[in-house]
Amino acid sequence: MTLENQHIAMDFGGAGDGRTNALGLLLLSMADDEFVIGFSDSEWTGIGPILEEDVAISSIAQDELGHAQALYTLLAELVADGRDADAIAYDRPPEGYLHARLLDHPRGDWAATIVRRYLYDTADAARLQALVDSSHRPLAELVAKIRREERYHLMHVETWLERLARAPGEPRDRLLAALAAMAPDAGTVLAPLPGEPALVRHGIIAEPFAAIEGRWREGVARAFGQLGLPDLPPTRDPGRARADHSQAFRALHTEFTMVRGSEVGATW
Amino acid sequence: MVMTVATPAAASRPVTTAAVRFALTTVHDPEIPTVSIVDLGLVHDIRVEADRIAVELLPTFLACPALEVIRSTVVDALAVFDRPLDVSFTFAVPWTTERLTPAGAAGLRKAGIAPPAEPSAVRCPYCDSSRVAMDSLFGPALCRSLFYCRDCRQPFEAFKVI
Numbered sequence: 001m002t003l004e005n006q007h008i009a010m011d012f013g014g015a016g017d018g019r020t021n022a023l024g025l026l027l028l029s030m031a032d033d034e035f036v037i038g039f040s041d042s043e044w045t046g047i048g049p050i051l052e053e054d055v056a057i058s059s060i061a062q063d064e065l066g067h068a069q070a071l072y073t074l075l076a077e078l079v080a081d082g083r084d085a086d087a088i089a090y091d092r093p094p095e096g097y098l099h100a101r102l103l104d105h106p107r108g109d110w111a112a113t114i115v116r117r118y119l120y121d122t123a124d125a126a127r128l129q130a131l132v133d134s135s136h137r138p139l140a141e142l143v144a145k146i147r148r149e150e151r152y153h154l155m156h157v158e159t160w161l162e163r164l165a166r167a168p169g170e171p172r173d174r175l176l177a178a179l180a181a182m183a184p185d186a187g188t189v190l191a192p193l194p195g196e197p198a199l200v201r202h203g204i205i206a207e208p209f210a211a212i213e214g215r216w217r218e219g220v221a222r223a224f225g226q227l228g229l230p231d232l233p234p235t236r237d238p239g240r241a242r243a244d245h246s247q248a249f250r251a252l253h254t255e256f257t258m259v260r261g262s263e264v265g266a267t268w
Numbered sequence: 269m270v271m272t273v274a275t276p277a278a279a280s281r282p283v284t285t286a287a288v289r290f291a292l293t294t295v296h297d298p299e300i301p302t303v304s305i306v307d308l309g310l311v312h313d314i315r316v317e318a319d320r321i322a323v324e325l326l327p328t329f330l331a332c333p334a335l336e337v338i339r340s341t342v343v344d345a346l347a348v349f350d351r352p353l354d355v356s357f358t359f360a361v362p363w364t365t366e367r368l369t370p371a372g373a374a375g376l377r378k379a380g381i382a383p384p385a386e387p388s389a390v391r392c393p394y395c396d397s398s399r400v401a402m403d404s405l406f407g408p409a410l411c412r413s414l415f416y417c418r419d420c421r422q423p424f425e426a427f428k429v430i
Contacts, residue, residue, distance in 0.1 A: 052403065055407070062410060063330070064331075066332070141359040144359070145363075148364075149330065152405055155405060
């Protein structure tokens, strides 16, 4: 199997059964998700709505960048083409990133950040759950580590979702507006990857993405039901869940590649 | 009259796992000078081989910015053994708060940080009161939350359970 997206320019090796390709795509999509949401959330540093939340969202963003770094490192070891985690993270054009469309929305207001975090964190938790016993041992070990940290992110965002949903007027209105904009893209995090049959066959992931998405939707429906929030709609254009990145992402990409691009080859 | 005292050459000094572990007790978390990385439970494995010393450490949080500082401090602390070093971080087992030793917990308290406990069981590191309230899950470092003691009226940090 080859990658359809030529801009990723990554040869995952010649494993005839497609295992390496599929695993590489999985690692890259997860790493890009964590990297993009981490970088987006870091935009709140210094302008958070209150001091505690400035610290909280900055810590969460820092965690996500740490997870991205660890995932890019696993990918670098898998591909072994001489590129390190930084090279994979920064040296691609915007078209080469595989993050889910949910993360392509601009930062928006605090309600938008909470909605994006809630939808992403719950979907990511479902994905991580399916990787706990992965046959790729380094991934299973990393996932065990990441889940311990993500627990705190979930506690934080669930508290905020409830706080906004139960506050009539502007807080709830802003929450509903953010949901209307992002809910159709929520399922993009769990849209099937091209290598999914190989991932399942080789025991890298416990079950197909459709099954993971089903469990995730049940959990969200329960939480939304208790808060009187509208049900999630089906995923918009799931076939292009990780393609066609937005203008907002292109602006973000310009920013996060700026320092590395200013002095090519420099060490920090 | 000249007295000669026999001093063993550095190269012949025996290098043992215990000696390496002892040397690591001089390495501290850069933000918590009262706790060594041994008492913090960061040391996963020490292997002394004929041609190198390998140390595997566990990160508390993956994005902890202190990791590189800790790694380079370990390299400095083991330079005395005059043998090639391989100091790395591993996720082979996740670091958990149970790895903290009693001395480590005491060291945290000394630094004004409550040792890890579920939020309902956290006690003030200054006056040991249990009348404390969590201000924020997220504190000045990834590994800590913010609390306030209602008895001694002191804000303090508590190590997160992980």
